[in-house]
Amino acid sequence: xxxxxxxxxxxxxxxxxxxxxxxxxxxxxxxxxxxxxxxxxxxxxxxxxxxxxxxxxxxxxxxxxxxxxxxxxxxxxxxxxxxxxxxxxxxxxxxxxxxxxxxxxxxxxxxxxxxxxxxxxxxxxxxxxxxxxxxxxxxxxxxxxxxxxxxxxxxxxxxxxxxxxxxxxxxxxxxxxxxxxxxxxxxxxxxxxxxxxxxxxxxxxxxxxxxxxxxxxxxxxxxxxxxxxxxxxxxxxxxxxxxxxxxxxxxxxxxxxxxxxxxxxxxxxxxxxxxxxxxxxxxxxxxxxxxxxxxxxxxxxxxxxxxxxxxxxxxx
Amino acid sequence: xxxxxxxxxxxxxxxxxxxxxxxxxxxxxxxxxxxxxxxxxxxxxxxxxxx
Numbered sequence: 001x002x003x004x005x006x007x008x009x010x011x012x013x014x015x016x017x018x019x020x021x022x023x024x025x026x027x028x029x030x031x032x033x034x035x036x037x038x039x040x041x042x043x044x045x046x047x048x049x050x051x052x053x054x055x056x057x058x059x060x061x062x063x064x065x066x067x068x069x070x071x072x073x074x075x076x077x078x079x080x081x082x083x084x085x086x087x088x089x090x091x092x093x094x095x096x097x098x099x100x101x102x103x104x105x106x107x108x109x110x111x112x113x114x115x116x117x118x119x120x121x122x123x124x125x126x127x128x129x130x131x132x133x134x135x136x137x138x139x140x141x142x143x144x145x146x147x148x149x150x151x152x153x154x155x156x157x158x159x160x161x162x163x164x165x166x167x168x169x170x171x172x173x174x175x176x177x178x179x180x181x182x183x184x185x186x187x188x189x190x191x192x193x194x195x196x197x198x199x200x201x202x203x204x205x206x207x208x209x210x211x212x213x214x215x216x217x218x219x220x221x222x223x224x225x226x227x228x229x230x231x232x233x234x235x236x237x238x239x240x241x242x243x244x245x246x247x248x249x250x251x252x253x254x255x256x257x258x259x260x261x262x263x264x265x266x267x268x269x270x271x272x273x274x275x276x277x278x279x280x281x282x283x284x285x286x287x288x289x290x291x292x293x294x295x296x297x298x299x300x301x302x303x304x305x306x307x308x309x310x311x312x313x314x315x316x
Numbered sequence: 317x318x319x320x321x322x323x324x325x326x327x328x329x330x331x332x333x334x335x336x337x338x339x340x341x342x343x344x345x346x347x348x349x350x351x352x353x354x355x356x357x358x359x360x361x362x363x364x365x366x367x
Contacts, residue, residue: 145320199356202349225324250349257327259352260341261320302355303340306347311340 003042003052004031007059014060014105016098022091023098026083030067038063040160041167043291044181049283050171057110058166061124064103065159069131071096076139077208100128110170120169123182127162130154141214148220152193153186160189164288180280184288187273191266191295198262202250210240210249217265221258222249229256263299267311270296 001009008031017023031038041058045051071092074082084092107120134155142148164185168178197216200207209216215223222233229252236249253259273292277285303309318326327342 195356195359198352199359202353202356221320221324225320227324247349254347254349254352255345257324257341257345259347260327260344261323263344264318264323264341298355298357298359302344302347302352305351305355306343308340308343311337 002034003039003056003059004034006053006056007031007038007063010056010060010106010109011063011102014102014109016105017102020098022087022095023102026067026095027063027099031063035063035066037066037159037163040163040185040291041170043287044164044167044178044185045171047181047282047284047287048168048171048173048177050168050173054171055167057106058120058163058170060106061103061166062159062163064099064106065124065128065131065162068096068099068103068128069135069159071099072132073135076135077212079208107166107170112170116169116175119175119178120166123162123165123169127158130158134158142220143215144224145220148215148217152190156193157186157189160192161185164188177280177282180276181288184273184276184280187269187276188291188295191269191273194262194266194269195295195298198259201253204246205243206240206246210237210246213237217262218253218258221261222253222256225256225258227256263302266296266299270299 008028011017011027011031012024017027038059041055041062042052045055045058071083073079075084075089075092082092083095087095104121104124107124108117110117110120112120131154134151134153137147137151138155142151161182162185165178165182168181169175173181194217198218200209201216201218208214209219219237222230223237233249233252233256236245236252239245240249270292277288277292280288282288303311327338327345329338
């Protein structure tokens with residue numbers, strides 16, 4: 001039985017969930033797709049010398065928080081694919097509350113000692129509060145770089161930090177080591193957000209971010225930086241549903257350095273994460289090393305595609 | 317870490333003292349959208365969506 005099947009079994013055993021068919025169906029449907037992020041607690045548990053089974057309650061908790069966050073996020077973004085379109089916004093909001101509580105319950109049922117349990121629950125709860133705060137800021141559309149990074153550090157990275165911290169705590173590591181894994185998870189989460197922004201920005205047809213006037217990282221760069229094509233880029237943003245305008249705007253993103261900036265930000269976080277990994281002195285660092293290798297791989301692939309060897313980091 | 321504006325000035329600098337890191341990032345400004353999209357293509361596992 002793989003970790004997702006174990007998570008489904010554990011989830012179905014939570015009191016309240018076992019009487020709520022919609023929750024069961026939604027959790028099973030999403031778990032069956034084996035979302036990668038749900039397995040992060042297992043990586044953390046393994047890296048400190050624990051077993052995957054010890055991480056199962058954390059997998060359930062992160063799965064519940066993932067579903068809950070997306071249920072709300074889809075409503076905030078008016079995403080036409082959202083579950084709320086099918087069941088209605090009030091029911092979706094209620095389900096989101098239920099998944100948040102079920103995540104806490106999964107951690108409570110893990111059976112770890114009270115002191116560790118308290119830290120794990122606090123981590124999960126703070127993650128949720130920070131994410132909600134970040135969502136609230138995000139819907140106001142950040143217009144400068146400081147606001148952008150503040151949102152990334154609230155809306156995006158806490159989930160990944162908590163996933164590694166709670167997985168490690170349930171595996172029996174020290175509070176200090178779990179805290180170091182949380183820092184690594186935060187950096188990893190920031191890298192995921194940069195990748196998401198880049199992919200959304202370069203998608204064809206225009207991603208809703210373009211159409212709704214939002215500013216993921218590359219678009220923000222092209223809007224605020226004083227580069228030669230800035231005026232033209234701002235003009236194009238007003239007609240972005242036109243296919244030619246989108247293509248021209250995307251080409252400007254590359255030429256003006258917005259993509260280079262994203263790569264620079266990814267490389268710097270990768271380097272910071274490597275240094276943090278060295279300092280953490282983990283029993284099996286390869287579990288986290290491979291995680292970092294996977295998230296930086298697209299950068300190496302891009303440099304390879306343009307026939308340039310990947311750079312080492314240098315301080316400009 | 318440089319902010320966006322400072323990064324752009326640094327990337328655009330043509331001073332002889334430019335380093336290898338800068339040169340390589342500058343070469344990315346000549347990449348095509350398809351090259352970037354293809355490189356990002358391996359990241360399907362990173363998608364947040366549950367749909």
